[in-house]
Amino acid sequence: MILAAVRRIPRGKVCTYGNVAEVAGLPRRARLVGTVLRQTPAGRGLPWYRVINAGGRISFPVGSDAYARQRHKLEAEGVVFVGGRVDLRRYGWPQHEERLDELLWAPRS
DNA sequence: GTCTTGACTAAGC
């Protein structure tokens, strides 16, 4: 369910661990999302890099290899970083609670 | 079994 949720994040958008958990139907399991992504091999076609923390930042140590990889992937899709963070009001997904309800109700594709 | 860890968060300063 978690991986399915990650796959639904649109290009050029980002989603927080907490929101991924919610969309996956697992409220309050943000850490589990991180655990799953950590264990998931190089998910081909899995937009894992679109998942960031609630602070709008990448959850890897700044300067680390992983940090650079994720950031470049996002910037390549047009996501802009300002002061090491992205504006969730602009790039965050889903945008509104209303949208979230639709997602939970809608059949998975 | 328990104890620790951690790609997390919301709340309080």
Next chain:
DNA sequence: GGCTTAGCCAAGA
């Protein structure tokens, strides 16, 4: 915005 502190809960050890 930043830093701390409490919760959180599945995995690992």
